[in-house]
Amino acid sequence: MRGGVPAAPVLRPAAVRRAGAAGSVGVVTLSLGLSVLLAALCIAALFIGYTPLDTGQVLGGLVGRGDPRVVVIVQEIRAPRIVLAALIGASSGLAGAALQGLFRNPLADPGILGISSSAALGAVIALYFGLSAAWALALPVAAMLGAGLATLALYLLAARDASTLTVVLAGVAISSFAIALTSLAMNLSPNPYALAEMVDWLLGSVKDRSFAHVTLVLPFMIAGGALLLTAGRGLDALTLGEDGARSLGIGLRRLRVQIITGTALAVGSGVAVSGGIGFVGLVCPHLVRPLVGHQPRHVLLPSALAGAALVVAADVLVRLIATGPELMLGVVTALVGTPFFFWLIMKTGRGAPV
Amino acid sequence: MIVHRLEARDIAVRLGGRTVLRDVSVRLGSGALVGVVGPNGSGKTTLVRALAGLQPLAAGRVVLDGRPLPRWDRRARAARIAYLPQRAAVEWPIRVDRAVALGRIPHTTAWRWPTPADEGAIDAAIDQANVGHLRLRTCTTLSGGERARVMLARVLAVDAPILLADEPVAALDPRHQIAIMEILHAAAAEGRSVVAVLHDLTLAARFCDRIVVMVDGGILADGPPDTALSGELVQAAFGVTAIEGTHRGRRYVLPWSIADSDGREFPTLPLTHGD
Numbered sequence: 001m002r003g004g005v006p007a008a009p010v011l012r013p014a015a016v017r018r019a020g021a022a023g024s025v026g027v028v029t030l031s032l033g034l035s036v037l038l039a040a041l042c043i044a045a046l047f048i049g050y051t052p053l054d055t056g057q058v059l060g061g062l063v064g065r066g067d068p069r070v071v072v073i074v075q076e077i078r079a080p081r082i083v084l085a086a087l088i089g090a091s092s093g094l095a096g097a098a099l100q101g102l103f104r105n106p107l108a109d110p111g112i113l114g115i116s117s118s119a120a121l122g123a124v125i126a127l128y129f130g131l132s133a134a135w136a137l138a139l140p141v142a143a144m145l146g147a148g149l150a151t152l153a154l155y156l157l158a159a160r161d162a163s164t165l166t167v168v169l170a171g172v173a174i175s176s177f178a179i180a181l182t183s184l185a186m187n188l189s190p191n192p193y194a195l196a197e198m199v200d201w202l203l204g205s206v207k208d209r210s211f212a213h214v215t216l217v218l219p220f221m222i223a224g225g226a227l228l229l230t231a232g233r234g235l236d237a238l239t240l241g242e243d244g245a246r247s248l249g250i251g252l253r254r255l256r257v258q259i260i261t262g263t264a265l266a267v268g269s270g271v272a273v274s275g276g277i278g279f280v281g282l283v284c285p286h287l288v289r290p291l292v293g294h295q296p297r298h299v300l301l302p303s304a305l306a307g308a309a310l311v312v313a314a315d316v317l318v319r320l321i322a323t324g325p326e327l328m329l330g331v332v333t334a335l336v337g338t339p340f341f342f343w344l345i346m347k348t349g350r351g352a353p354v
Numbered sequence: 355m356i357v358h359r360l361e362a363r364d365i366a367v368r369l370g371g372r373t374v375l376r377d378v379s380v381r382l383g384s385g386a387l388v389g390v391v392g393p394n395g396s397g398k399t400t401l402v403r404a405l406a407g408l409q410p411l412a413a414g415r416v417v418l419d420g421r422p423l424p425r426w427d428r429r430a431r432a433a434r435i436a437y438l439p440q441r442a443a444v445e446w447p448i449r450v451d452r453a454v455a456l457g458r459i460p461h462t463t464a465w466r467w468p469t470p471a472d473e474g475a476i477d478a479a480i481d482q483a484n485v486g487h488l489r490l491r492t493c494t495t496l497s498g499g500e501r502a503r504v505m506l507a508r509v510l511a512v513d514a515p516i517l518l519a520d521e522p523v524a525a526l527d528p529r530h531q532i533a534i535m536e537i538l539h540a541a542a543a544e545g546r547s548v549v550a551v552l553h554d555l556t557l558a559a560r561f562c563d564r565i566v567v568m569v570d571g572g573i574l575a576d577g578p579p580d581t582a583l584s585g586e587l588v589q590a591a592f593g594v595t596a597i598e599g600t601h602r603g604r605r606y607v608l609p610w611s612i613a614d615s616d617g618r619e620f621p622t623l624p625l626t627h628g629d
């Protein structure tokens with residue numbers, strides 16, 4: 001600045017704050033807006049499916065009146081699918097926002113960092129050994145263990161140097177390893193049905209899921225989500241670097257454990273019921289970040305809501321696009337997410353503000 | 355009577371097998387600006403980090419208000435000791451007033467944010483660091499001098515009785531250097547205990563009430579600028595001769611040429627013009 005140190009202009013703080021509010025939407029307004037959008041998408045999703053239903057039928061189905069077949073379609077096919085899509089999207093969006101804040105790196109995402117593929121590996125191991133037949137919780141628990149181990153390994157690899165390159169390369173290494181072991185399990189798969197089950201599951205989808213699936217993962221997602229949502233203060237402090245955060249009274253070890261555990265619980269349980277639905281955690285924080293002024297704490301909740309809306313919308317999309325076999329949700333999010341990832345790499349590489 | 359709020363007692367720090375600090379004792383009272391000077395690698399940053407409680411100690415202890423630092427609750431300690439790291443920066447493009455507000459984190463919990471007291475401290479810090487006109491700018495687009503003052507405002511917003519600043523004027527133009535020193539001096543005049551690691555001996559002599567001279571991980575001298583920055587001590591610490599003088603009652607020290615241990619200037623460069 002050429003002028004050196006000018007006299008402080010007479011700007012009254014309250015006036016400045018009002019003017020500042022116009023610069024970004026604000027976290028409350030944005031969250032409310034996204035909630036309305038999410039609710040609208042969920043309602044729309046109730047009407048979209050392979051059996052055309054009118055308003056009266058959907059309403060009747062919701063309260064359990066009318067044609068029993070319609071009741072089954074609404075309550076047991078469409079509703080759990082919508083709820084699960086929203087939960088998985090919210091978990092991914094939240095985990096992506098928290099990881100990007102923790103690593104102070106805009107390319108952090110549960111999928112890119114190998115957390116999702118490690119969760120998938122855990123689940124495939126459970127399928128391979130038939131553990132889920134013995135214990136209903138075996139699949140989600142194995143998936144969450146996989147996610148937890150991957151997040152821990154990632155943290156250890158990136159602990160000394162949290163640069164973009166190190167973090168992404170560590171994620172690539174973890175992801176490659178998990179995919180190699182998953183391939184091994186498929187390679188050695190004892191019968192073609194187990195193999196088909198694994199493949200179908202790895203592609204990622206929320207179709208044909210029931211409320212049993214929802215109640216299975218909901219506690220884990222709530223616990224993980226609570227851990228991630230309450231990390232905002234620490235993530236804000238990390239904006240000033242690790243020494244800066246520690247000097248503000250933030251226990252960094254505790255913060256890391258909190259986010260690693262939260263990510264493992266939220267992402268692992270999501271992968272456990274839906275398979276791999278990627279890139280939501282990468283995309284959503286970027287969509288909301290400029291709108292809330294880039295502060296990590298303010299990105300968390302809107303990113304979760306945007307994730308929920310995005311996955312519900314994507315799941316509506318796969319039902320609207322008429323293909324032979326239904327498009328898998330994970331395939332769609334990957335097709336949409338990958339170009340975004342390319343764009344993000346180019347933008348980050350040019351040193352533009354993220 | 356001077357109240358000693360923060361005190362290092364015979365502290366030693368080892369980093370990677372090397373002793374970086376040895377037998378260092380220093381007491382910081384209220385209402386004084388203390389300059390820490392010394393050659394590169396003499397342990398200035400390590401000392402300040404140790405005082406801030408960020409550096410594990412091999413021996414000795416740092417005591418805040420009569421209680422050793424590790425026995426303080428993290429948040430309570432952070433509300434009493436504000437620390438400005440070297441080359442402080444903000445890693446996301448957030449707005450200046452929000453960056454300054456980060457200084458209030460020790461006074462908040464996950465469930466309480468922010469109160470009028472926080473707002474008041476933020477406004478006061480912004481005024482004190484003279485960055486009101488930058489309030490709505492984005493941190494990542496500031497010049498070096500602007501960023502230094504915003505980061506200083508962030509530290510002032512903690513409103514801690516103790517303020518530790520590691521090289522707050524590094525890489526700044528003269529005008530910004532003087533501006534930052536004036537802000538630190540004013541903070542000390544308000545009754546805070548302020549410590550600043552400095553390389554510019556004239557700034558140190560002019561603005562500081564007390565100078566700590568560090569060499570090889572120990573304290574060579576500790577006292578008012580007139581004695582701690584005498585010609586002999588500057589030569590012993592830095593290996594340079596200096597031009598000394600007084601202007602309007604304040605001392606200045608201008609390092610001039612490299613000297614050997616006997617005080618003879620090395621006949622190094624022919625510093626003449628027009629040849």
